[in-house]
Amino acid sequence: MTGLFSEVFLSALLFGAVTAAIPLLLAGLGEQMSEKAGVLNIGIEGMMLAGAYLGFVGAFYSGSLWLGFLTGAGGGMAVALVMALLCVRIGLNQIVIGIALTLGLEGLTALLHHFQFSRSYPRLPAVDVTVIPLLSDIPVIGPALFKQHLIVYLAVALVFGMGYIYRRTQLGLNLQAAGDKPAALDVAGIDVLRTRTVAVLTTGALAGLGGAYLANIGAGLFIPFITNGAGFLGIVLAMLARGRPVWVLFGALLFGVCLSLTTAMQVAGINIPTDIIQMLPFLAVMIMLVLFGRRAGLPAALGIPYERGAR
Amino acid sequence: KSIAILTPEEGTDYGWNQQGIDAAKAAAKAAGVEVVVAQGLGYGDVRPTLRELASDGASLLIAHASGYNTAAPEIAKELKVPVAIVDTPTGLEKGLVADYTLSGHQGAYLAGRLAAKMSRSKSVGIVVSGEPPSWNSQSAAFAQGVKAENPDVKVTYAVIGPAAYSDAAGGKRVTESVIASGADIIFGQGNGSSFGMLQAVETTKAGDGGKVYFIDVIGDKTPIDKGFLLSSVVWNIEPVYAAMIADLKADTFGTKSYSIGLKDDSVKLLKTAAIPDNVWTEIQALREDVISGKIPVEPVYDAAAVRALMTSVAQ
Amino acid sequence: MGSLSSLSGADKRDIVALEGVTKRFPGVVANDSVDLAIRPGEVHVLLGENGAGKSTLIGMLSGLQQPDEGRILVDGEPTAITSPRHALALGIGTVFQHMMLVPTLTVAENLLLGGPWWQRPKTEELEARVAGITRTLGITVKLHAKVSELSLGEQQQVEILRAMVRNSRLLILDESTSMLTPKGIDELGALMRRLVEQGLAIVFITHKLKEAAAFGDRISVLKLGRKVGEIPPERFRALGEQAIISEIVELMFGKQKDDPEAAQRPVRTIHAEAAPLLRVHDLAVAPTDDAPGLSSISFDIRPGELLGIAGIDGNGQKQLAEALAGQRATAGGSVRLEGASIEALSVGERRQKGLRYLTDDRLGEGTVGTFPVSINFFLKQVGAAPFWRKGVEQRAEIDQRAAQLVREYDVRTPSLKTPVARLSGGNIQKVLLARELAEGAKVVIFNKPTYGLDLANTLASRQRIRDTAARGLAVLLISTDLEELLSMCDRIAVIANGSLVGTVENVDDARTKVGRLMIGLAA
């Protein structure tokens, strides 16, 4: 059995874990920003699907992955724009609209796929990886972590970028105020709706990017329902992370590693149904909540539309 | 007179659904009857669709998914309409319920022989998106074929995850891992996720830096191949449906099970340019042996048994 | 359109002038063609009952709302103040009636809120500015403390500071004294004086006529959204405090001579030998993240007695009330009601035994804002007969009794079905009073019962409390308003840092003794 776990295989598993984690990371980071600003963005699954579809379309027709990421982010943002208009600007129920958008985008992307790709099933060529010198020579970890597409490094950098924004910029203060006490932000001269709109659009862009990554790099193609609940995992990650982007990264990696663990155990011939192994990350998190669970620090105004002077 | 076929997904998957629909159309055409296609019905409750198709006058309902094998016989009894179901050999009822538990295990066995012959790394992989009986029997037969050809060839078996039929990214990820474990031929079974497997094969190099090949099942993905398709265990369900229609006319419907096999080419291995002619000749010889019974290939349907088999062949 | 009679009054010297400003809300005309002139170097006091439209007026000056009719002149120019940002840019800084700080941010971060979004918060710059301002104002703020850790008084100071940091030319204070101690109020008065001397204009809203008379230069009185009178500075200076107060009273309530607040405490006899109804011994509460703890609290209250708890807000008053009511876990000590120990009882059981708690947080915990007035009367009796029988709601019983209470307590409400949050604060308070004084009460804890209420409502509430004691109930009255305590209580205990630092009989020199205790000196 030891022979099975060659270095190449182990690093492939780790590579797979990272690949599976990146869409969750991007979705979680996006959701986190919305939630910080007081918007519970349940439509993120729909945004990811829009990103996956448009991201694939962009990359496939242009031949450029980067253009694909751009169109993917744009697709997510377009859905987010609807959410921002309906839930931020005019204050419709965020859960109704979020679920409606998710259902709608599931249907719409499946429909488009049916008319466009369901005969040809186009697939993208292999992705170019950016090799980080020296680090990539580390056994096992090197090829898994440091021979990734550039976007992966950017996504990880984004974690720290987000942390910087939240802790070190006025925008970070604005976002937190928009989620905790929007009226106070308003009288401080900052437009709450604009702040929240920015947050929701950013969420859309990140979710769309996550979807595009999932389609273009994770799968290399688009098929209906490709996100398979990744958006909902993103919501869970964002809520568990309590406002800290690094925790989203840890959470996303935990899920990725558990997925790879499933494969590892099967290849090793260990006879545990995949269902049970897939329960592991959730079990781990539930146990952590039971042991250390305190009031999750969710923003006070989460889910409540803001209207100036309302009472 | 018309027949209706119900499939869980769209009939454009170069696989289970498409083969079923194409076969139903062909069989109906041959018999001169209408065909109604209800596709993409999902894995939920199909009773409404069954009832509606029956009330619209279909005289045979082909419930083309193992998930429909509870609902369809019930509707058959309720409305006295003959139905055909899969994966339920014990469910026969004269005039009402016929079963066509199909298995390409004979073909999968040949595919295993082929894979073992052609693997440069002496390591092949099986990737599946789920573990329904018909796939299990093919996975098992494939592994048996590999071992029969060369006991030293390693077989790696991986399931993507629960309900992962449309998890293309998972298909790609798991396939990449299996390739990294040394496999240079992947025997893949999955619906949407099989495109992810294909993608992994197309974009990942084998351990020796060469091509990884893909062996598909049920459908023929040649039209969308980029040169990585080694073969496919292609099913042709038309004879089955044709026999059903004939049995209906002869009033013997529901008295026998239908199957597909190498004998009448309802299961066959796809010849692609990637298979050298001498190998193909050897495979054809093996085909004869399987047909004649000289090489017995027994189907194994149970997931646990398949896994047990994999463990034993992996060692 | 309203009268434009005082249009000529739109003086060049006005920083801001309102001309015929009208604002309507569903079912109410909150401001009815109001004219107002605000000048530098003046404290302009706005007076009026609850719901008179003061805050609405402020909302329009701060850019929260736009007038339906009329116009606002800034420096003589007609200006539409379209947003809070715009108001800030015009130099209008407002301290709102309701706290407008983000509790999860630090004081410094709150002060920095509003800067360009891409910048790093300029903390050093802020510290320097704040140091300068606090020195001239004579206040201290903990810049790096979380706002949620500050007492309400401290928060109010932060809000004033925020208006100053922004270089406001016009500072608006909406009921800013309601949370302050007498000393704090005096300091705020002095501060306002210094600011107007520096050339600022101040709009000061209060319900306390003494403050108006003491700090103001000019007084405008609003009634039912209409401006019913103004006392200009010339006249203000000419009159003495008493004369001003009686003039205001006349403007607000019509004919009436004296300062109605200066009611004498009726002399009451309390049976000193009677067994205490409530006996608290060595009560302790552990501190939490956001609240101080309590330690060794001991006191008795006899039937008919009114014990006051004085102290600066945030010294454990709320914790004391909640610990007695059973809403907060205690860490030791005993509470006896009529001699029976009640520490182990739940909130509901304590209420059953006759312990009642009138909270100071009327909308936060006292009522369910979206529920009708009628249901809110019985929030603490859900399930009890005759309003519920076998768990089923008896609409008729509830409505009948609610209607009776509405009459008895003079609750002004459009209907019994009106969501209680739509009522004015004073009327919500009446609902709470009715609920807590319902049959079976023996000991009643009143926490800041007149906070935010207008004069009429304040007086009515105080009378209710006196009547309660007169009926032989034991009353614990928690208030930050020393005048209120002095005018009502038999004894006054002073709370500081979670413990009682002394108890004073309310006789002649109680004021000084309590005052000394409050600032940390022995009585």
Next chain:
Amino acid sequence: MSIETAPSASATALDATAAVATRRDIQHRLLMTLGPILAALIIAGCILLAVGVDPLAYYGFVLEKGLFSPLGIQQTLTRMAPLLFLAAGLIVAFRAGMWNLGGDGQFLLGAVTAAASAPLFVQVMPAWLALFCSFVIAMVVAMIWSLLPALLRAYQGVNEIITTLMMTFLGTSLANVLVKLVFRDPGTTVPQTRTLPVEDRLPRLFGTTITSGLLLGLAAIIIVHLVMTRTAFGLKLRIVGANPRAAIHSGLGVPGLTIAVFAISAGLAGLAGAVDILGVQGNVRADWNPAYGLAVIPVVFLARMNGFAAIGFVFLLSVLSIGGESAARRLGVPKHFTLVLVSIVLIVLALAEYIDHRYNQSRRA
């Protein structure tokens, strides 16, 4: 400004006007529901036109196959049964301010336990008793499944959106494991539970194919509605939901009530699973997950957590899903179009409610 109440005198008058208002209110609500649906159909029709399908033909089929044909209406009514139970459970939770988003996990576990137990029970007891016992077991199992989120919320303040979402992921997997490993029917090759014979399932109504689960579902949602609006218990839950601090202040046992809410809500979701299995499906297959919960959530909001309105919206949803499936097949549109249609209907209904609210406000001003 402030209107004095003249209680006894005006109470009756008030009631009379209230009755009139209610009738007009119902008309108004109908208008505000049907209008937006029409608008949504027009928008969705444009999409159909874009893909070259005649919208009128499509809607014709939706109505015919979902509503007006005897077969269609029976299917629609049958589909409603589990949705009604789920909606009832969500009404309890949402009115009490608890975001139970774990309905699908509770539903599946209820379904699996009902499917596992009923075929065994019918062998040893009368069918009605077997069904009853299975219902109870399904309910209890779903309740137990909600216990952890309930306890965490009640005693630790852990946000239940996170915990219930995770429990639903876990529950889905667990249901599969149970089907594949524990309750598997040894007689089939496909992993599924034993099948409850058709004649032992919930009786059908009046010789139609409508399951009597529909009546149970209607009863459940109406009882829930009445309990929530007319009883002390319901009021307590609503207090906890509307203002938890007021609930503590009023001496309500908030942790206990929280747990009760989760138990009731999850129990109803479990019953939804059971009614679908015992009334229609007969067994549970591995990896079966109809995900009704997600579709019912917006419906409950649009109904403003009113049981009767929820019945209407659930009916609408069923018509769309039954009729849409059929129409899509006949016209060669992928079935997924139904999702788009439902989504547009939800958004337009939400928008209409907003516009209505705005209009009322400006009228009152």
